[in-house]
Amino acid sequence: MTSPAHVCWAYCVLPADRDTDARGVEGVIGAPVRVVPGRGLSLAVSDLPAEEFRDDVLSDRLADERWTAGLAMAHFNAIEAIFRTGPVLPLRLATVFTSAERAIAMLATHHDRLSEALVRVTGSAQWTVRATASAPRGTDAEASSGTDYLRAVAARRDDAVSRHAADAAAATELHQTLADLSVAAERDTTSPSQLLSGVYLVRTEQSGRFQDVLSRAREQADGLTLDVRGPLAPYSFVPRLEEAA
Amino acid sequence: MAESGYQPATAAYGDRPQPAGLADVLELILDKGVVIAGDIKINLLEIELLTIKIRLLIASVDKAREMGINWWESDPSLSSNGPGKIERSGGDSNGAKGELGQRVAALEKQLAEVTDGKATTGTKGNR
Numbered sequence: 001m002t003s004p005a006h007v008c009w010a011y012c013v014l015p016a017d018r019d020t021d022a023r024g025v026e027g028v029i030g031a032p033v034r035v036v037p038g039r040g041l042s043l044a045v046s047d048l049p050a051e052e053f054r055d056d057v058l059s060d061r062l063a064d065e066r067w068t069a070g071l072a073m074a075h076f077n078a079i080e081a082i083f084r085t086g087p088v089l090p091l092r093l094a095t096v097f098t099s100a101e102r103a104i105a106m107l108a109t110h111h112d113r114l115s116e117a118l119v120r121v122t123g124s125a126q127w128t129v130r131a132t133a134s135a136p137r138g139t140d141a142e143a144s145s146g147t148d149y150l151r152a153v154a155a156r157r158d159d160a161v162s163r164h165a166a167d168a169a170a171a172t173e174l175h176q177t178l179a180d181l182s183v184a185a186e187r188d189t190t191s192p193s194q195l196l197s198g199v200y201l202v203r204t205e206q207s208g209r210f211q212d213v214l215s216r217a218r219e220q221a222d223g224l225t226l227d228v229r230g231p232l233a234p235y236s237f238v239p240r241l242e243e244a245a
Numbered sequence: 246m247a248e249s250g251y252q253p254a255t256a257a258y259g260d261r262p263q264p265a266g267l268a269d270v271l272e273l274i275l276d277k278g279v280v281i282a283g284d285i286k287i288n289l290l291e292i293e294l295l296t297i298k299i300r301l302l303i304a305s306v307d308k309a310r311e312m313g314i315n316w317w318e319s320d321p322s323l324s325s326n327g328p329g330k331i332e333r334s335g336g337d338s339n340g341a342k343g344e345l346g347q348r349v350a351a352l353e354k355q356l357a358e359v360t361d362g363k364a365t366t367g368t369k370g371n372r
Contacts, residue, residue: 007285053285062291065298069267072292076270092278093292096285106281114279128269229269235277 006047008097011078012088012233013107013114014042015122025081028074033082038104041114044082045100053096083233087122089114090233113239121238124183124203125231127210131171131196131224133164167223171195174217174224181210184237195224199236207231271296 009028014020016037025033027046036043051057061067072093079090097103107114175198179185182200191197202210207230214228275289275296 010281010283013279053287055288058287059291062288065295068292068295072271072274073267076274079274090274090278092280093274094283094287094289095279095281096283096287098284102284106283110281232273235273238277238279241280 004050004098006099007050007053008100008103009046009048010091010095010097010103011044011046011075012082012090013118014044014082014086014088015115015118016040016042018042018086020044020082020085022082025078026074027078028071030074033078036100036104038107040111041107041118043100043103043107044078044088045103046078047100079233083125087118088233089117089121089238090235110239110241113241117237117239120183121201121234123205124201124234124237125207126234126236127178127200127202127207127228127230128232129174129178129196129198129200129214129229130194130227131174132194132227133167134223134225163223167195170217170224174213177213178210181206181213186236201234201237202231204231268296268299271299 009031011027011033014035016039020035020042022033022035022044025044027033029046029048029052031046031048033044033046036045052061062071075093079088082088083090097106175185175187175196178198178200179187182202184201186199188197188199200210214226217224218226271292275292
């Protein structure tokens with residue numbers, strides 16, 4: 001059995017009828033990106049030297065943090081560059097095939113669910129919004145006695161409790177408002193340090209209003225510090241093929 | 246290798262939408278995105294370790310912030326990815342920056358005068 005000279009690194013799925021020019025997009029390891037047309041769906045890929053993907057070579061490379069970070073950023077940047085020209089479904093990092101033909105064949109087995117998902121994300125972008133509690137402003141009243149001191153401590157604790165409740169309510173309200181403006185929304189409630197961690201699929205024509213809500217929230221809810229990312233390709237709004245299989 | 250997009254993880258704090266930092270990118274492309282089984286398996290252990298490292302770093306920054314240990318944010322010399330933070334901490338650091346800038350400019354002017362003078366003298370002396 002002969003080993004091929006190249007492997008096929010895949011970035012994202014595109015509608016086949018989309019006229020996508022991937023020229024000028026830089027992929028991983030500096031490789032050019034090309035679009036491989038399939039039946040109904042296309043795939044953006046790079047042909048990479050198979051030599052780079054020999055286990056021993058790759059594990060040496062991956063041990064270098066800067067190289068690994070660069071690989072991840074390059075995968076992301078290529079997806080974002082193609083996303084700026086039209087709808088995509090991003091693929092998870094390191095989706096690699098022995099050939100473009102094999103990649104297209106694999107795509108065909110999931111054709112229906114991928115096509116549906118592409119229709120759903122067309123015209124929309126993903127926004128990530130995180131809210132954490134702003135650091136409390138200190139009110140350091142001088143305690144003239146031990147009793148005063150203990151009273152102040154208790155008052156501060158009560159303040160903190162009510163402030164947290166108010167912040168949590170503000171975060172939930174913000175999420176609801178943002179979700180109402182979105183095609184789809186997901187709130188991650190597993191991180192206790194964050195009052196809000198949400199992803200929103202927002203139509204382009206709604207993104208102005210979406211950002212207005214965030215600006216207003218920054219002005220009004222002064223207990224919250226917001227971290228907003230977007231517009232990004234819809235990483236969180238893709239079908240879970242493995243579970244369906 | 247394209248590394249131009251690399252940003253330190255602590256760049257994640259700002260008041261405006263911004264491109265994703267490395268921590269966000271790793272989360273998006275490792276935890277999200279379509280999973281299609283490629284026919285070449287790649288061991289992503291190293292990348293996952295990198296993710297954990299970055300998350301720990303972020304968590305420690307978050308924790309410190311929670312406890313009110315965020316003095317570095319108002320110190321321009323310590324917050325390397327400045328603009329957002331300096332802006333957020335209000336007029337103080339900008340004011341300080343402006344004043345410092347003026348002093349530096351004044352000192353540079355003085356220095357230029359002095360060195361010009363010396364240079365002229367030196368040239369004359371040597372010839």
